[in-house]
Amino acid sequence: MISTNLLLLIIIPLLGSIFTITAKSGYIDASKNAYNVAAWTLMANIGVIFSLYLQLDPDKNGIQLVEKYQWLHLPQIDIFLGVDMFSMLLLTTLGLSFLMICLSQEEKDQKAKAIATSILLFVSMLNGYILAADIMSFYIFFAAINIPLIMLISFSEKTHKKNILIRFSLYNLIGIMLLFLAVMTIYDYKGGNIPLNTAGNLNLSGKKEYFVWISLCLAFMSRLPIWPFHYWIASMNASLHNAMVFVISNLMPLVGLYGFMRFWPNSVPKTIAVYAPYFEIICLITMLLIAVISLSSKESRYKLFAYTTVYYILYLIGVFLPTGSLKMNIGVSLFSYIMIFTVISIILGHIEQEKKRLNLHTLTSMLCYMPRATICLSLYILAGIGLPITPLFWNNFIIISEIFNNNLLLGILVVMSVFLVGLSLLEELYRLKDRAQISSELKLLQDLSRKNFIIYIAGIVCLLIILLKSLWMEV
Amino acid sequence: MLQSIINFLPELALCAGICHLLILAAFSFDAPRVYASGARFWLIISLLLSILFYDRQIVGYLQYNAYTLLFTIIGDIGIYALFFLTSTWFTAKNITGCAYNILLLISIICFNVMLASVNLMIVFGAFSTLFIINEGFYYIYHSEDETDATNNYSTSLIILAIFIISFAYLWYRVEGTLEFAPLQEFFIENKTSLAVYSAMIGLIIPFLYLLGIAPFHNVLETRIGKSILPVAHYEAVILPIFLWGEIIKMAHLMFLPYAASLTLALSTLGIFSMIVGAIAANTDNKIQQLYMHSSMYHFGIVLILLSLADISAEFAGFIYLFMYMTGLAAAYSVGYNLKSHGEYLLKVSSLSGLAQTRPCSANILLLSLFSIIGLPPLAGFIGQISLVNQLINQGKYIYLIVIYTFLVWLTKAYLQMIRTIYFQQKIKIFDTENKKVLMIMFLMTIIILSQAFNPLEMVEKIKDMFYVIAL
Known part of the structure; x- marks a missing residue:
């Protein structure tokens, strides 16, 4: 059957x-x-x-x-x-x-x-x-993801920053076209559709080789907020108000990262692999820049966006390392990371909604009357920045160790970026819990429902179990 | 005698349809639905007869085959939907639409005859009639002021004159019959003759003029902007299918000796049309004009593929055209539901906030625009695969770069439209959606969504029918 x-x-x-x-x-x-x-x-x-x-x-x-x-x-x-x-x-x-x-x-x-x-x-x-x-279905779904995303953004967002959608879509379209051209060139060269894992055995040469690999890199980069492509994605994500749309929009870099994961390890020819360090430098500059901006930003959404971006780039640098052993670490780390930023985004969405409902001017002190949200947000933020209760901590530790092992300076700068975005998230948590602007109207705030609270706690327990299981497996 | 009747049965059915409509008009029926139903009935009869007697022929003049049947089926299905949609338009405007339906039935006869003809004389007759019908459509049903009308008619007259002179010159030069096969021999013998070459170009230009290929696009551009929706729909969706069918056929059966010199001319025109179309689309505020400029871009691509003078490239061009037309037809069908206080909306800006109150129409329009761009898994993607596969096969990377650069440009225009629909504040109160139109819209959406999955191995069947031209 x-x-x-x-x-x-x-x-x-x-x-x-x-x-x-x-x-x-x-x-x-x-x-x-x-x-x-x-x-x-x-x-x-x-x-x-x-x-x-x-x-x-x-x-x-x-x-x-x-x-x-x-x-x-x-x-x-x-x-x-x-x-x-x-x-x-x-x-x-x-x-x-x-x-x-x-x-x-x-x-x-x-x-x-x-x-x-x-x-x-x-x-x-x-x-x-x-x-x-295979390369063709890989392209089809790479492009098709855009349709529901644009529909979702169009439905749920209001008139704010409308031009960004156009730039964002055009920018994604260019990525789609480049991947299409690369895939069709491979198709033509091999005389048919080929499995994804054989993309590295193409034996392309000369201009064709450069054309295919540059197109592939640019196509995947178009989904990642890496300089010089970071502006539109950053503007788009920072302007989204709906928590669900924000999460989905923030999954787009995962598409680019996954593309690199599939094509890069052991696939890329040596003539192209020599350019990886330059790419790492670009990634690093972006990482540091976004981390520094997030520290000075007052918007909780931007801070969360900066956090997701820095971690995506961290995984990307892990992909570029000349070692093929990090794939599963990246996979397990991504597992926790996606769940963590989803829950943080939903809780922040809930807090913002309450702020809007009560017509408050600032988010400061809002967690003072939301004990369930406080527990969940604190746990998830701490897990997100490295509290050793999830596989994120353990696997990121291995990825960063490999980066240090490979290049000390690169490792220091990566850790610095991770530290800065962690600090930025902690600062946001502190602001939300700070009692400086506490007022009577905050008593009207609605906390997370019991159902949601249980779901989020179950999520963190699930992550903890996976950590313990993977540690046993390591032993 | 019986054989002659059988040979013309589909056309006779259409003639019967014309008589039927005339009788209805004589009895002063004023319901547009009655006329549209009558026309649809005879169209279906004609289509069935075309399928039944798909290989009929009149030696030396008409040769029906699978190729002609392919275009007849696609075109007739499009026209059937057109009759369906336009009846709602005419009902809303309180016009019978009798003349429109009759002109459309005459057009179908001309399309059938033109596609089947293997004689330049028949092509001349059918095309001239189509040309005049086109003028008739505009003359009867234009919506705005007539200040440019004289200018438009004079340009059309010049183009028709070029066509007539070219035909007359060839008739004068060729001794004997104007059948395609001897004509091709004549072209081979006179390959170096500038006059013969010019005459051949003179025969092609009117086709490009009706298709709106740059630099012959000015009149169509103005007209489509001013035409009523049913006429614009006909000129943008129906007419091009048959015209391209005839161009491909003539290129194969008549102009083959000039393939090399035509390559440069057609590809230049194609690129020029693409560039002008993509740039102009970004300046449009009228929906119909935006679609027309979009067509200029896409027809430019088809022209580039035709210029490669290879049957596989022509087939790729046809598939590209077919998928594009499906998307465009869906976009046009949405237009019949875009009304405010009984007035059909013609401007992009008037669609502000459509998604808030008419999400169904907004989403179908969005999908059709995505299909036109060629996003998978929509119909347009099959066209994109054919196009890119063909150009990469032939090593035409420069064409690819130009095509995709200007596709981004064109997409910007679509995105402006999408932005207006989804993000602008509502400025008009949209009328209730017509259920009949909704049904057609859903049907078109299903086609757009399913075509990419190649149901019933449709592409392969189309290929078998298309390749008959090369036999």
């Missing part, structure tokens, strides 16, 4: 989105229902992911459980889907994060149907991107 489990991971959210968009709207519980459908869909998706763990051989390297689907005859293109442990970790953390997003929605929102549909579409496309095992 042919297995279609991987395809199911793309189809289930897709069906969920169709179900959500065709659901009746305009009645009292319509928004709740939309998010419930999304949550059930994501639970089904997570169920399939867990069933895949049973079929996967953890000791085996490379792509497993490959599924092949015929698509076009002219040109001949077959689609391959496959997973390895790294992609499984990503699929799991994304599934859990999106589930937390959907479960934490409590307020009635007129746009709930559209947002839930877009989220499910996004999950479907992102799953497809992670599962893609």
Whole structure:
């Protein structure tokens, strides 16, 4: 019997989105229902992911459980889907994060149907991107992710900074085109669609080789907020007010990072690999710059954006290191990191919403009357900056050690950036808990619901279990 | 006798449709739906007969085959949707639309005959009639002031005159029949003759003029901006399908001896059209003009692929065109639901805040624009694959760079539109959406979404039909 489990991971959210968009709207519980459908869909998706763990051989390297689907005859293109442990970790953390997003929605929102549909579409496309095992499907999902993202931003955001959307979309489009040209050049050279893991054995030469690799690098860079491409992504993310959209928008760099992960380790030819140090320098400058800006910024969103960016770049530098052993560390670290920034973003979203509801002018002291939010935010921020209760700490430690091992100066500057964004997040936490501007109207603040509180604590417990399990495995 | 009748059965069905509409007009029926239903009925009969007798022929004049059937099916389905949509427009405007439907049925006869013809005489007759019908559409149904009308008509007259003179010259020079095969021999014999070459160019220019390829785009640009929606829809979506079908056919059966010299001319025109289209699209405030400039860009690409004078490149061009037209047809169908106080919205700025009150229309428009750009997994992506695969195969990297540079430019115009729809504050109260139009819009969306998955191996079937031209 042919297995279609991987395809199911793309189809289930897709069906969920169709179900959500065709659901009746305009009645009292319509928004709740939309998010419930999304949550059930994501639970089904997570169920399939867990069933895949049973079929996967953890000791085996490379792509497993490959599924092949015929698509076009002219040109001949077959689609391959496959997973390895790294992609499984990503699929799991994304599934859990999106589930937390959907479960934490409590307020009635007129746009709930559209947002839930877009989220499910996004999950479907992102799953497809992670599962893609050939260059053509890799490109298709790389490009397709943009559609729900733009829809989501368009739905949920207001008139603020409208030109940024245009620049952001154009900028992404250029990335899409470059990847398309690179993929089609490879397709033409090899006379067909090739598996992703053989992209390094192309034996391209001369201009063609440079064209393909430069296009690939620029395409993936277009999704990462690295200088000189950082401005539009930074402006876009800092201007987003909806916590869900912020999380999703912040997952776009993951697309670029994952692209590098798939193409770079052991794949890139030596003629191109010599340029990696220059790329590392650019990454480092961006990292330091964003970290310093975040320290001076007063916006909590920007601080969170700076935190996510610095960590993405840290992983990227890890990818560029001439050692192939960091892949799983990056995978496990990403697992915790995505969950952590999702929860921080949702809690900050809740606090901002309360501020708006009570018409307050500042976020200072707001946590004083929100004990559940205080516990969750403190735990997650501390975990995010390196409290040794999650796999993030342990794996980041290994990644940074490797960077030090490779280049001392690079390691010092990376640690400095990580330290600065950590400081910036702590400063924000302090500001939120500072009793300096405490007032009677803050008593009207609504804390996190018990349901959400339990979900977030369960999240941190889950991360702790994974840390302990991975430590035992190391032993 | 029976054979002659069978040969013309699809066209006779359309003639019957024209008579039917005339009878309805004579009895003063004033419901646009009645006219549209009548036209649709006869169109379906004609299409079925075309499929049934797809290989009929009249030796020396008409040769129907799978290639002609391919264009007939695509075009007729488009026209069927057009009849459906325009009846809502005419109902809203309280016009019967009888003349429009009759002109459209005559156009279909001309399309069928022109595509099947293997004789320049027939092409001349059918194309001239189409040209005049086009003028008729504009004359009867233009929406704004007529200050530029005289200028437009005089330009059209000049173009038609070029066509007639070129045809007359060739008729004078060629001794005997004007069938494509002997004509091709004549071209080979007179390959160095400037006059013959000019005559051949003179035959192509009117086609480019009707397609709006730069530098022949000025009149169409003005007209589409001023035309009513049904006419603009016809000129932008239906007419180009058949015109491209005929251009590809003529290039193959008649102009092959000039392939080398045509390559440079067509690719230059193609690039020029792309550049002008992409730049002009960013200056537009009228929706129809924006689509027209978008077409200029995309037709430029098709022209570049045709200039490669290779059947696989022509097929890639056709697939690109087909996918683009699907996206454009979907975008046009949304236009029939964009009304405020009974007035159809023509300006991009009037779409402000559409997403707030009409999310369905807004989203379908968004998807169709994404498809036009070529984003996977939408229909346009199949066109992009064909295009890029072909150009890389032939090592035309410069073309690729130009195409993608200006695609970014063009996309900026689409994004401006999307920004207006989603981010601007609502300035108009939009009328309730028409359910019939919604149905067509959904159907178009399904097509856009499903085409990229190549249902029923559609691309392969289209290829088999298309390649008949090369046999």
